Amino acid sequence: MNILGLSAYYHDSAACLLRDGEIIAAAQEERFTRKKHDARFPANAIHYCLQAGRIDATEIHHIVFYDKPFVKFERLLETYLAFAPRGFVSFSKSMPVWLKDKLFQKATIASELKAALCQEVDWSARLLFSEHHLSHAASAFYASPFEDAAVLTMDGVGEWTTTSVAIGTGSDLSLLKEIHFPHSLGLLYSAFTYYTGFKVNSGEYKLMGLAPYGEPRYVGLIRDHLIDIKDDGSFHLNLEYFDYCTGLTMTNGSFDALFKGQARRPEGRLTQREMDLAASIQVVTEEVVLKLAKSIRDTTGQSNLCLAGGVALNCVANGKLLRSRIFDQIWIQPAAGDAGGALGAALSAHHLMLKKRRKPSNKDHMQGAYLGPEFSQQEIEARLSRIGARFSSLSEAALIEEVVRSLIEGKAVGWHQGRMEFGPRALGARSIIADARSPTVQKTLNLKVKFRESFRPFAPSVLREDVSEWFDLDSDSPYMLLVANVRADKQMAMTLEQRQMFGIDKLNVQRSAVPAITHVDYSARVQTVHRDTNPKYHRLISRFKELTGCPVIVNTSFNVRGEPVVCTPEDAFRCFMGTGIEVLAIGDCFLSKQRQDPTLATDYTNAYELD
Amino acid sequence: MNEFIRELWDFLRVRKKLWLAPLLVLMVAIGGLLILAQGSVIAPFIYTLF
Numbered sequence: 229m230n231i232l233g234l235s236a237y238y239h240d241s242a243a244c245l246l247r248d249g250e251i252i253a254a255a256q257e258e259r260f261t262r263k264k265h266d267a268r269f270p271a272n273a274i275h276y277c278l279q280a281g282r283i284d285a286t287e288i289h290h291i292v293f294y295d296k297p298f299v300k301f302e303r304l305l306e307t308y309l310a311f312a313p314r315g316f317v318s319f320s321k322s323m324p325v326w327l328k329d330k331l332f333q334k335a336t337i338a339s340e341l342k343a344a345l346c347q348e349v350d351w352s353a354r355l356l357f358s359e360h361h362l363s364h365a366a367s368a369f370y371a372s373p374f375e376d377a378a379v380l381t382m383d384g385v386g387e388w389t390t391t392s393v394a395i396g397t398g399s400d401l402s403l404l405k406e407i408h409f410p411h412s413l414g415l416l417y418s419a420f421t422y423y424t425g426f427k428v429n430s431g432e433y434k435l436m437g438l439a440p441y442g443e444p445r446y447v448g449l450i451r452d453h454l455i456d457i458k459d460d461g462s463f464h465l466n467l468e469y470f471d472y473c474t475g476l477t478m479t480n481g482s483f484d485a486l487f488k489g490q491a492r493r494p495e496g497r498l499t500q501r502e503m504d505l506a507a508s509i510q511v512v513t514e515e516v517v518l519k520l521a522k523s524i525r526d527t528t529g530q531s532n533l534c535l536a537g538g539v540a541l542n543c544v545a546n547g548k549l550l551r552s553r554i555f556d557q558i559w560i561q562p563a564a565g566d567a568g569g570a571l572g573a574a575l576s577a578h579h580l581m582l583k584k585r586r587k588p589s590n591k592d593h594m595q596g597a598y599l600g601p602e603f604s605q606q607e608i609e610a611r612l613s614r615i616g617a618r619f620s621s622l623s624e625a626a627l628i629e630e631v632v633r634s635l636i637e638g639k640a641v642g643w644h645q646g647r648m649e650f651g652p653r654a655l656g657a658r659s660i661i662a663d664a665r666s667p668t669v670q671k672t673l674n675l676k677v678k679f680r681e682s683f684r685p686f687a688p689s690v691l692r693e694d695v696s697e698w699f700d701l702d703s704d705s706p707y708m709l710l711v712a713n714v715r716a717d718k719q720m721a722m723t724l725e726q727r728q729m730f731g732i733d734k735l736n737v738q739r740s741a742v743p744a745i746t747h748v749d750y751s752a753r754v755q756t757v758h759r760d761t762n763p764k765y766h767r768l769i770s771r772f773k774e775l776t777g778c779p780v781i782v783n784t785s786f787n788v789r790g791e792p793v794v795c796t797p798e799d800a801f802r803c804f805m806g807t808g809i810e811v812l813a814i815g816d817c818f819l820s821k822q823r824q825d826p827t828l829a830t831d832y833t834n835a836y837e838l839d
Numbered sequence: 840m841n842e843f844i845r846e847l848w849d850f851l852r853v854r855k856k857l858w859l860a861p862l863l864v865l866m867v868a869i870g871g872l873l874i875l876a877q878g879s880v881i882a883p884f885i886y887t888l889f
Contacts, residue, residue, distance in 0.1 A: 298846075298847065298850045299850075299854075302850075302854065302856060302859065305859060305862060305863065305866065306859075308866075309862065320873050323866060323869065323870035323873060324870055324873050324874045326870070327867060327870040327871065327874065328874060332843060334843075334846070335843065
């Protein structure tokens, strides 16, 4: 039984192939089209999934779309009705889109499938729809290692639901409660993303990264005016301050008046105010998540928790949740955003609509999230030769020696190996890596390699067996979704003068033995590297540890700001030649910048729209 | 188109939202006029509603 899950038309289109309940392949469309958050029909991702599954289109038994357009339209109509006549401008912009296009999504998907795959198949007859939050919940529970678990999903909004709680038992997944639009923790966080001058839907990470620079001085104001948080974690937003129900922005004039100023202009100067706002909304988000978790534990008695939905990408809140020990174990879907909806839609169809049994497993079913395209050594060599790259083909051991030597010399290394990751994080398959011990790496990587804001922190990859020696964490974090502090004995105390520094000035202070991955509050977004899911990456870090005594390296996604993570060897080479990356390892091919033909370099600094 | 209308009707019936039907007709009419007036259709950026 082959099931194809799809997410599309809003943001982060993706496709996933499920065979008899096993995840065969999954990929985001943006990786193929090279357009970040591409929302178009995921024709390329579908082609890749079929190729990875070695099937042709006629062998797909069901196609499952990750949300229900009619229910979404119902929410639209009822929202406009509730706020009429206030939302006319928004109505006049959205209605034509719906009436011309989105309302006919079933026909649109069928005709796209026809065009992309096969004319002869009646795709409408094979098409199913899963609810948005059910898709998220299914992606979290069925892919988790748990036989029984509570499932919490939180995001901006699906059809009506913004937060849901479900219980998963074996092959069953049943909904317990929901919070509906317009009351949404995701939209509240996005409102602050917008207000602090970042892009909604991609800047939320930046806001989270900015929070440790600030003081949570606006928490009282947020609690008193914007959100009413109940003891059980349910909440109610005060819509007087938000514009998203009726207008075209997230916040309105009342919000500006409350925080005594207008929203920061995108790319404008970051001030202490934005940092304090970021710190404040982070505190409120954590409060809601922890209260919800506590009430779920109390009412369900479950000891395991699965998380998905965009808010589950808030790894600072996840780390707090783990340390609170409200649940014995938590598992977070690595593709927690809408791309993961494709996977969840397929899983929910398999288990809930088709009633197929779930195979028990004590490991999660994500295979390290390495579910995307891979390239054989022969193919890599052919592709690199075709574009004029100069490379040496080495044995794996020799390649690892060269890469480790380059890391120790302080070079930024492009690391393109095996199957590409599914989800927003690079996990050692399409990564830029560097020496975490270097005090200059954070600044250099941000400004010369990634061309992004200098305040943004980098994350560490650490050998699983060594994680508790370096971080206040003793559990798996294979998907870089948990934040933990660098252990006290690895921290460096700041002087009184350094402690009194404000905001970004703190960044230049060396705070630990691994400064490149230590945020200003001593926290780090940890990825544990496991021998069984990524053996080559594990061997690389093990060798680095043998030579330096340090099992921690910097791991950041292989891209520049605004660019989707690289997919093919050609993408990797282009990024390598356009940035300050000095060394590139693709499969067992080793490339150094010095050996390349400089005329192949392209100006990469303005190649992508800023995110 | 017939299939679409039947599915929409079934949807309203199952969800007990038949009261939305007249509103739907009205909105289709207004929306149709807007389409004629605008010529092209571009989705605004906020994803929550669109």
